[in-house]
Amino acid sequence: MSLPESKDFSYLYSDETKARKPSPLKTCIHLFSDPNIIFLGGGLPLSDYFPWEDLEVNSPMPPFKNGIGAPIEGDNAMQSHITKLQKMHEGDIPLARSLQYGLSQGQPELLNFLRDHTRMIHDMHYADWDVLATAGNTNAWESTLRVFCNRGDVILAEAHSFSSSLAAAQAQGIITFPVPIDADGIIPEKLEAILDNWTEGTPKPKLIYTIPTGQNPTGTSLADERKHEIYRIAQKHDFIIVEDEPYYFLQMEKYVRDKAVRQKQADNAKLQHDEFLASLARTFLSIDTEGRVIRLDSFSKVLAPGTRLGWITASKKLLKPYLSLHEMTIQAPSGFSQSLISGLLNRWGQKGYLDWLLGLRHEYTLKRDNAIDALYDFVPQTKTFTINPPIAGMFFTVNIDAAAHPQFKTVYNSDPAAVEQHLYEEVVKSGVLVVPGAWFITEGDTTPTQPASSKENNAPNEIFFRGTYAAVSPEKLREGLKRLGEMLQKEFSA
Amino acid sequence: MSLPESKDFSYLYSDETKARKPSPLKTCIHLFSDPNIIFLGGGLPLSDYFPWEDLEVNSPMPPFKNGIGAPIEGDNAMQSHITKLQKMHEGDIPLARSLQYGLSQGQPELLNFLRDHTRMIHDMHYADWDVLATAGNTNAWESTLRVFCNRGDVILAEAHSFSSSLAAAQAQGIITFPVPIDADGIIPEKLEAILDNWTEGTPKPKLIYTIPTGQNPTGTSLADERKHEIYRIAQKHDFIIVEDEPYYFLQMEKYVRDKAVRQKQADNAKLQHDEFLASLARTFLSIDTEGRVIRLDSFSKVLAPGTRLGWITASKKLLKPYLSLHEMTIQAPSGFSQSLISGLLNRWGQKGYLDWLLGLRHEYTLKRDNAIDALYDFVPQTKTFTINPPIAGMFFTVNIDAAAHPQFKTVYNSDPAAVEQHLYEEVVKSGVLVVPGAWFITEGDTTPTQPASSKENNAPNEIFFRGTYAAVSPEKLREGLKRLGEMLQKEFSA
Numbered sequence: 001m002s003l004p005e006s007k008d009f010s011y012l013y014s015d016e017t018k019a020r021k022p023s024p025l026k027t028c029i030h031l032f033s034d035p036n037i038i039f040l041g042g043g044l045p046l047s048d049y050f051p052w053e054d055l056e057v058n059s060p061m062p063p064f065k066n067g068i069g070a071p072i073e074g075d076n077a078m079q080s081h082i083t084k085l086q087k088m089h090e091g092d093i094p095l096a097r098s099l100q101y102g103l104s105q106g107q108p109e110l111l112n113f114l115r116d117h118t119r120m121i122h123d124m125h126y127a128d129w130d131v132l133a134t135a136g137n138t139n140a141w142e143s144t145l146r147v148f149c150n151r152g153d154v155i156l157a158e159a160h161s162f163s164s165s166l167a168a169a170q171a172q173g174i175i176t177f178p179v180p181i182d183a184d185g186i187i188p189e190k191l192e193a194i195l196d197n198w199t200e201g202t203p204k205p206k207l208i209y210t211i212p213t214g215q216n217p218t219g220t221s222l223a224d225e226r227k228h229e230i231y232r233i234a235q236k237h238d239f240i241i242v243e244d245e246p247y248y249f250l251q252m253e254k255y256v257r258d259k260a261v262r263q264k265q266a267d268n269a270k271l272q273h274d275e276f277l278a279s280l281a282r283t284f285l286s287i288d289t290e291g292r293v294i295r296l297d298s299f300s301k302v303l304a305p306g307t308r309l310g311w312i313t314a315s316k317k318l319l320k321p322y323l324s325l326h327e328m329t330i331q332a333p334s335g336f337s338q339s340l341i342s343g344l345l346n347r348w349g350q351k352g353y354l355d356w357l358l359g360l361r362h363e364y365t366l367k368r369d370n371a372i373d374a375l376y377d378f379v380p381q382t383k384t385f386t387i388n389p390p391i392a393g394m395f396f397t398v399n400i401d402a403a404a405h406p407q408f409k410t411v412y413n414s415d416p417a418a419v420e421q422h423l424y425e426e427v428v429k430s431g432v433l434v435v436p437g438a439w440f441i442t443e444g445d446t447t448p449t450q451p452a453s454s455k456e457n458n459a460p461n462e463i464f465f466r467g468t469y470a471a472v473s474p475e476k477l478r479e480g481l482k483r484l485g486e487m488l489q490k491e492f493s494a
Numbered sequence: 495m496s497l498p499e500s501k502d503f504s505y506l507y508s509d510e511t512k513a514r515k516p517s518p519l520k521t522c523i524h525l526f527s528d529p530n531i532i533f534l535g536g537g538l539p540l541s542d543y544f545p546w547e548d549l550e551v552n553s554p555m556p557p558f559k560n561g562i563g564a565p566i567e568g569d570n571a572m573q574s575h576i577t578k579l580q581k582m583h584e585g586d587i588p589l590a591r592s593l594q595y596g597l598s599q600g601q602p603e604l605l606n607f608l609r610d611h612t613r614m615i616h617d618m619h620y621a622d623w624d625v626l627a628t629a630g631n632t633n634a635w636e637s638t639l640r641v642f643c644n645r646g647d648v649i650l651a652e653a654h655s656f657s658s659s660l661a662a663a664q665a666q667g668i669i670t671f672p673v674p675i676d677a678d679g680i681i682p683e684k685l686e687a688i689l690d691n692w693t694e695g696t697p698k699p700k701l702i703y704t705i706p707t708g709q710n711p712t713g714t715s716l717a718d719e720r721k722h723e724i725y726r727i728a729q730k731h732d733f734i735i736v737e738d739e740p741y742y743f744l745q746m747e748k749y750v751r752d753k754a755v756r757q758k759q760a761d762n763a764k765l766q767h768d769e770f771l772a773s774l775a776r777t778f779l780s781i782d783t784e785g786r787v788i789r790l791d792s793f794s795k796v797l798a799p800g801t802r803l804g805w806i807t808a809s810k811k812l813l814k815p816y817l818s819l820h821e822m823t824i825q826a827p828s829g830f831s832q833s834l835i836s837g838l839l840n841r842w843g844q845k846g847y848l849d850w851l852l853g854l855r856h857e858y859t860l861k862r863d864n865a866i867d868a869l870y871d872f873v874p875q876t877k878t879f880t881i882n883p884p885i886a887g888m889f890f891t892v893n894i895d896a897a898a899h900p901q902f903k904t905v906y907n908s909d910p911a912a913v914e915q916h917l918y919e920e921v922v923k924s925g926v927l928v929v930p931g932a933w934f935i936t937e938g939d940t941t942p943t944q945p946a947s948s949k950e951n952n953a954p955n956e957i958f959f960r961g962t963y964a965a966v967s968p969e970k971l972r973e974g975l976k977r978l979g980e981m982l983q984k985e986f987s988a
Contacts, residue, residue, distance in 0.1 A: 015667065016665050016666055016667070017665075019664065019665050019667065020661070020665035021661055021664070021665070022661075023657050023658040023661050024657055024933040025657055025658065025929065025933065028927060028929065031922075031927050032965070036925055037922070037925055037926065037927050038925060038926040038927070038966060038970050038971070038973060038974030038977065039927050039965055039966060040926060040927055040928050040961035040962050040963070040965065040966065040971070040974050040975075041927040041928065041929050041961075041962070041965075042929075042962065042965065043710065043795070043888045043889065043962050043964055043965070044799075044962075044964060044965040045794075045795055045798070045799065045888075045964050045965075046563070046964065046965065047798075048563035049562050049563055049798075049854065049857065050797065050798040051553045051554055051562075051797060051798075051838060051850070052551060052552075052553055052798070052834065052838075053551075053552040053553065053554075053566045054551075054552050055549050055550070055551055056549070056550040056551075057546060057547075057548075057549055057550075058546070058547040058548050059545045059546055059547065060545055060547075068543050068545075069540070069542035069543055072547045095798075095800075098800050099798035099799065099800030099801060100798070100799060100800055101794075101799045101800070135629065135824050135825075135828075136824075136825060138821075138822060138823065138824075138825050139823055139824055139825070142822055142823045151645075163517050163518055163519055164517040164519065164821065164822055167514070167515055167516075167517050167822065168822040168823075170513065170515070171510050171511075171513050171514035171515070171822070172510055173509065173510070173513065216537065300539075300595075301537070301539055303544065303545060304539070304541075304543075304544040304545075304546070304589075304593035304594070304829070305538075305539065305593065305594055305595045305825075305829075306589075306592050306593030306594055306595070306826070306828065306829025306830070306832075307593060307828065307829065307830065308824065308825065308826065308827070308828045308829070309828075327632075327658065328632060328636055328658055328661060328662040328665070329632065329633055329636045329662075329823070330629050330630075330632075330633055330802065330824060331629075331630060331632050331633075331799075331802065332800070332802065333802070333828065334629075334800065334801065334802045334803075334827065334828030334830060334831045335798070335799075335800025335801065335802070336800070336801065336828060336830035336831050336834055337828045337830050337831070338800075340546065340830055344545060344546075356545070360543065363543065394537045394539075395537065428525075428531070431530055431531055431532060432531065432532045432534060433522060433525050433531050433532070433533050433534055433535040434534050434535065435519065435522065435535050435536075439518040439519065467534035467535075468534050468535070468536065468537050468538075469534070470537055470538060470539050470540065471526070471533055471534065471535075471536065471537070471538040471539075471540065472532060472533060472534070472540075476532050477532070477534070479532060480532030480534050481534075483532070
């Protein structure tokens with residue numbers, strides 16, 4: 001059975017996208033490799049003068065049986081040799097090509113790996129999808145705003161979301177509209193109510209921006225059944241879904257406080273590849289039947305942030321304006337990044353990469369468990385504080401009822417934000433840095449289109465702090481959370 | 495004598511720049527390296543899990559006495575070892591840092607090299623200048639448009655200019671206004687006349703975009719004395735000068751047809767470093783007393799395009815909005831590119847890098863001479879065709895009086911553009927690709943602000959084709975130009 005083609009959503013494009021003409025030079029660049037044509041067309045320097053002959057690279061070797069951070073020696077050592085002119089492995093991108101102009105979509109060896117990976121992870125329901133290499137999800141999201149949005153357009157986002165993503169939109173004059181969330185992410189009924197009651201005559205949202213897995217900053221994950229509901233609402237109100245998924249492969253088992261049970265789980269957690277794949281959250285991409293979903297993936301959290309390499313998966317139609325934009329911005333991700341990542345992943349193979357992702361899951365599970373244990377050990381066990389152990393990502397939150405602060409009314413004028421700011425200053429003084437929730441509020445009250453329902457807040461005095469268990473060692477993490485807990489204890493005792 | 499501070503040009507910023515709020519997360523990232531603070535602030539993955547332990551790199555070794563393309567062996571071989579945690583050379587950037595988040599301005603070891611390089615090449619007349627790493631000049635130029643321009647703003651550009659740069663502006667709704675050029679670049683008198691007669695009530699240009707050295711597509715270079723004049727006009731009419739200088743280090747001696755004289759010149763051309771530095775064109779940066787110049791440099795033409803690494807030199811004030819923008823777009827250039835380039839350049843040292851640039855100059859001089867020799871040998875020596883041997887860059891042009899085509903009136907209705915299109919098709923058929931000048935026209939007639947003077951054209955039927963001598967071997971280049979010459983001969987004989 002052949003799959004249907006994606007729908008045409010070009011009517012949602014920005015004025016900029018509609019006005020963008022491809023550079024005429026791109027119409028002739030394919031002649032560079034035509035043996036019958038002597039190419040005097042474009043300013044391509046000879047690779048003879050690229051001053052890197054080859055790179056010898058030491059990396060860990062699947063199946064990483066002593067863990068992904070184990071010393072690179074013995075049977076955990078893999079050496080790659082990336083050269084200027086030759087392929088030492090069929091998945092290599094010779095430096096003469098990766099360091100040259102051209103191929104803005106990405107180098108074929110890397111794209112082919114990502115296409116195979118996509119087929120393994122997602123359940124694609126339309127035929128004409130593809131991938132496009134990016135300089136990471138920050139770049140991909142900013143490009144998304146340029147591709148779709150004009151000044152004055154509205155986009156939807158989780159009520160607390162990644163501050164840089166929101167700031168990028170706001171600088172462009174795009175109005176960010178908050179959607180209520182709970183411990184399972186966006187609440188579909190509230191989303192639908194907002195859209196059903198949208199003020200007539202004001203622009204309807206062109207897209208929703210969501211971080212479904214291990215959401216930043218709340219650490220929550222969007223429940224699978226809600227994704228189906230949200231997709232239905234997106235069809236009903238005709239907007240694009242942008243799923244920003246840097247933490248997708250940091251999914252774990254649920255946190256269990258009982259260490260004996262946990263140990264049992266950990267033994268089970270040595271998943272086979274098929275069990276691992278089956279355990280992953282369903283993606284919007286896997287629900288999409290029309291090419292309405294744009295997925296942003298990144299190597300930042302699974303390999304390294306400074307690779308500045310990620311990819312977009314979407315319909316070929318929707319990838320076209322990204323390609324035209326990128327030809328005028330990044331041109332392409334770094335050739336070194338492409339050669340080194342393609343060399344690594346193609347040597348590992350899809351199976352070796354799954355081994356790596358399983359190893360990562362194991363490390364993050366230990367980190368998460370260590371963090372949540374410490375929170376339960378050091379944060380006072382009262383109704384004032386709520387701990388929501390995450391099932392994915394790098395972040396946890398400590399939610400606090402600011403009204404329980406002894407000086408809530410007297411010193412802070414019943415303003416939870418003032419308590420939050422005070423606690424932030426105290427926590428830094430105590431020698432640990434966690435980030436106040438106020439830094440992540442999706443501002444939406446600048447627009448007259450905002451119906452009252454989105455302002456609704458069941459816990460008006462709730463504040464929270466976001467922490468990460470990614471950045472430091474287990475010992476430091478525990479010590480940091482001890483300091484946090486002691487500060488909270490001191491502050492909230494009468 | 496201490497230098498003055500730069501002026502404040504923030505009144506020229508775009509609405510987007512004015513609205514851009516820094517991400518609050520950036521206010522705490524410096525605490526990551528504070529030993530007294532346990533950092534649970536940002537989602538920074540541990541470098542233990544970056545799957546690249548080290549890179550061993552083979553590169554050529556200064557002084558490149560057998561040429562910059564010589565085999566990397568014997569005393570022309572330099573091996574660098576870039577590791578995850580250690581500096582094997584003081585100029586190295588360990589991968590644990592370059593592959594981590596942070597340092598959007600660029601890694602210090604690389605920036606320090608570029609600052610020293612700047613002091614050597616330019617004559618800075620104000621104190622608070624700095625450099626900022628970019629993902630190449632395409633990225634830097636597009637960022638410049640975002641930093642300064644709103645929809646409907648006007649910018650000036652050479653009457654023929656790099657099509658991708660123009661297209662980037664036009665897609666953003668920015669009006670590109672052509673400035674007449676001749677064999678020495680922008681004509682200051684014409685520029686001044688345009689601005690003195692600017693239609694009242696229409697927005698005046700915020701900036702001029704110029705490629706002073708080895709201009710793309712015309713291959714011309716802007717004369718030094720004209721730069722002083724243009725700077726004066728920029729002060730008078732208060733606009734920014736953006737000098738896009740990817741070809742700056744592809745400067746050469748003037749072309750000499752007589753091979754004996756040329757050989758003598760070539761012997762002289764083995765310049766000492768101080769002679770080489772003295773021979774370089776004066777830059778707008780060296781004229782700038784106010785911080786009105788933004789210079790875009792790139793490693794694309796001197797090392798390799800796929801490094802996607804360049805830098806902006808400007809006042810610290812003007813670099814700030816670029817940094818804020820880049821934190822929401824590229825974040826930083828690839829860490830691999832930064833580590834590999836910093837490792838290479840700091841091992842070479844400033845002197846070794848000058849050796850490399852001298853070597854490059856030598857190669858391009860040979861290429862240019864070979865190209866111009868072939869043009870004189872194969873293009874009919876009549877008044878119909880003009881050859882302007884370039885003194886810099888990668889490009890040459892063949893200018894053609896389209897009215898001399900035997901079918902100019904009969905078949906082509908006296909339309910030079912129709913002749914150009916026909917010749918383009920014929921030249922590709924003949925097996926060589928050169929690019930028609932029409933692809934590079936700076937469109938300006940969409941705005942009512944355009945005074946008639948800029949439309950002035952002393953040679954209304956002149957068309958041209960741009961070729962490059964960069965991309966192919968000398969033999970292929972000569973064969974390609976033979977095909978071009980034969981085609982022109984055939985087309986223009988009655």
